[in-house]
Amino acid sequence: MIKYFQNKYALSEKGASDLLKAIIWTIVMEFSFMAPVVLGFIFLDEYMQVLLSPATSPQNSLRYYVIMAVVLFLVMFAIAYFQYRLAYTKIYEESAKSRINLAETLRKLPLAFFGKKDIADLSSTIMEDATQIETLFSHAVPQIYASVITIMVMGIMMFFYNWQLSLAVFWVVPVAALVFYLSRKYQSTVHNELYQSKRVISDKMQEGLDSAQEIKSYNQEATFSKELGGLLDQLENDMIKGELLTGAAINLSYVLLKLGLPSVMLYGATLLAQGTINVFAYLVFMVITARIYNPIMDVMNNLALLLYLNVRIDRMKEMAQMPKQEGVTAFNPQHYHVEFKNVGFSYQDDIETLKDISFTARQGEVTALVGPSGGGKSTIAKLAARFWDIEKGAITLGGNDISQVDPEALLNHYSIVFQDVTLFNSSVLENIRLGKKDASDVEVFKAAQLAQCDEFVKQLPQGYDTRIGENGEKLSGGERQRISIARAILKDAPIILLDEATASLDAENESKIQSALGELVKNKTVLIIAHRMRTVLGADKIVVIKDGMIAETGSPQVLKEKKGIFATMLTAQYER
Ligand SMILES: Nc1ncnc2c1ncn2[C@@H]1O[C@H](COP(=O)(O)OP(=O)(O)OP(=O)(O)O)[C@@H](O)[C@H]1O
Numbered sequence: 397m398i399k400y401f402q403n404k405y406a407l408s409e410k411g412a413s414d415l416l417k418a419i420i421w422t423i424v425m426e427f428s429f430m431a432p433v434v435l436g437f438i439f440l441d442e443y444m445q446v447l448l449s450p451a452t453s454p455q456n457s458l459r460y461y462v463i464m465a466v467v468l469f470l471v472m473f474a475i476a477y478f479q480y481r482l483a484y485t486k487i488y489e490e491s492a493k494s495r496i497n498l499a500e501t502l503r504k505l506p507l508a509f510f511g512k513k514d515i516a517d518l519s520s521t522i523m524e525d526a527t528q529i530e531t532l533f534s535h536a537v538p539q540i541y542a543s544v545i546t547i548m549v550m551g552i553m554m555f556f557y558n559w560q561l562s563l564a565v566f567w568v569v570p571v572a573a574l575v576f577y578l579s580r581k582y583q584s585t586v587h588n589e590l591y592q593s594k595r596v597i598s599d600k601m602q603e604g605l606d607s608a609q610e611i612k613s614y615n616q617e618a619t620f621s622k623e624l625g626g627l628l629d630q631l632e633n634d635m636i637k638g639e640l641l642t643g644a645a646i647n648l649s650y651v652l653l654k655l656g657l658p659s660v661m662l663y664g665a666t667l668l669a670q671g672t673i674n675v676f677a678y679l680v681f682m683v684i685t686a687r688i689y690n691p692i693m694d695v696m697n698n699l700a701l702l703l704y705l706n707v708r709i710d711r712m713k714e715m716a717q718m719p720k721q722e723g724v725t726a727f728n729p730q731h732y733h734v735e736f737k738n739v740g741f742s743y744q745d746d747i748e749t750l751k752d753i754s755f756t757a758r759q760g761e762v763t764a765l766v767g768p769s770g771g772g773k774s775t776i777a778k779l780a781a782r783f784w785d786i787e788k789g790a791i792t793l794g795g796n797d798i799s800q801v802d803p804e805a806l807l808n809h810y811s812i813v814f815q816d817v818t819l820f821n822s823s824v825l826e827n828i829r830l831g832k833k834d835a836s837d838v839e840v841f842k843a844a845q846l847a848q849c850d851e852f853v854k855q856l857p858q859g860y861d862t863r864i865g866e867n868g869e870k871l872s873g874g875e876r877q878r879i880s881i882a883r884a885i886l887k888d889a890p891i892i893l894l895d896e897a898t899a900s901l902d903a904e905n906e907s908k909i910q911s912a913l914g915e916l917v918k919n920k921t922v923l924i925i926a927h928r929m930r931t932v933l934g935a936d937k938i939v940v941i942k943d944g945m946i947a948e949t950g951s952p953q954v955l956k957e958k959k960g961i962f963a964t965m966l967t968a969q970y971e972r
Pocket residue numbers: 511743744749767768769770771772773774775776
């Protein structure tokens with residue numbers, strides 16, 4: 397049973413066992429809530445006998461019933477308390493655990509997985525889906541199982557007591573359930589559509605917030621609003637459709653169920669007139685009939701909610717099953733040559749982004765990747781740091797296959813300066829310190845000086861303590877890039893990946909940074925992507941990437957003489 401719950405609801409073993417306990421306690425609670433009714437019947441039965449034949453005296457005194465009622469109340473309270481603890485408190489523990497697990501899964505996903513679009517989706521899965529799931533688990537799942545079992549037990553007891561009247565009570569249940577079941581498939585489709593619409597909208601919103609500047613500068617506000625408006629209208633329609641459909645199915649089932657009451661009244665009256673049953677049995681059935689449809693209705697309502705749950709659980713399962721990147725955590729290679737051996741890679745199944753890439757970026761050398769835009773240079777740099785796992789060939793660091801190394805352990809050996817610098821809304825000092833968490837202030841200042849940050853930082857209102865706004869919005873592109881270089885200098889890792897690192901610098905700063913980088917890259921493995929040819933002329937090796945393949949490789953001198961793609965790119969840039 398525990399295994400079944402684990403699989404069905406994506407729970408941990410403890411979560412599944414707590415759910416089972418919650419169901420058992422909910423059943424006990426449902427039965428305990430019937431105890432006052434039973435006591436009431438015993439009391440009525442006894443005292444009605446006394447009323448009907450005054451010569452007899454009741455078996456138990458009134459005081460006995462009062463004490464019993466108080467005891468029952470205390471027992472019910474205790475049971476309800478345990479039920480609450482299990483159904484509510486424990487499920488919150490489980491959902492906290494599932495959020496942590498998801499976050500752990502995210503930590504182990506390929507870094508490049510975190511494209512902007514995915515982030516809205518991921519955070520909505522972690523927060524919104526997990527919240528919905530915890531609400532449904534505390535409010536619906538134990539109740540459904542418990543109500544079904546309670547109703548079945550009560551039904552069996554009633555059939556033993558009087559099967560004809562029980563038939564009159566229960567004939568409506570399969571009819572109502574059939575209506576509900578038939579509408580379920582369609583409801584499920586509508587819920588799926590609704591869920592997808594919500595995800596599309598949150599992606600769109602995220603996109604709008606991320607590219608607010610572009611939308612404004614290209615005068616795209618009206619188009620964007622129109623698209624978003626269209627999506628919101630679609631969502632509204634889907635929601636209305638979903639609500640109407642669920643409401644119609646539930647209400648129809650409810651009306652059908654309620655037909656049970658008149659049928660018990662009429663059929664019971666007939667049996668009473670025939671003398672088959674007595675007034676007491678008739679009353680008992682009337683009271684039970686009035687009460688039993690509510691839990692049945694609750695089951696149907698909760699089943700409708702479960703449709704939402706299934707969609708969300710599938711989504712959580714899908715995320716939990718995404719291929720994770722794991723590997724050895726103790727990783728200290730003998731040397732730092734990075735070697736690509738016949739590497740093939742695709743972002744999408746049908747498009748080959750890289751084909752048969754083989755080259756070595758040697759320690760102590762600068763290896764430059766050049767070539768036309770979209771050729772695959774950034775992809776190669778990202779693969780070298782295991783941002784994605786490759787499908788064909790191997791990438792080794794110091795002779796070790798990097799797909800066997802834990803990404804965090806691997807990245808300890810890399811300093812990365814990419815085009816899109818990410819900065820945090822904290823001080824300049826803390827942003828640079830990210831390169832080396834335990835660096836002293838003096839070390840940070842030194843790195844900042846080498847990266848030519850000192851001059852502009854000193855002009856900020858609080859110098860190194862100035863907060864730089866979300867993603868460094870208060871800084872220019874070149875300043876942000878210099879902070880990123882300072883980080884890399886501070887980290888001083890043996891492998892350096894530079895992707896257009898000096899793209900947004902003016903000529904004066906660029907030459908200063910070039911000399912700083914010259915210090916930084918000594919005896920290191922450097923893989924640099926640069927569009928500006930003068931940046932790569934000093935490289936030891938050039939690898940020209942075109943259409944996902946290596947078109948040329950060799951020293952700048954050799955390639956110049958070869959008069960191929962590199963030579964053409966060089967001439968073209970100098971002519972400009
Ligand atoms: N995350 C991604 N998902 C799908 N395709 C991608 C992704 N990143 C890059 N690509 C595609 O892979 C190909 C290679 O891109 P890449 O960024 O590696 O080229 P590049 O040579 O670095 O280009 P540039 O010089 O313009 O930066 C391109 O066709 C690009 O559209």
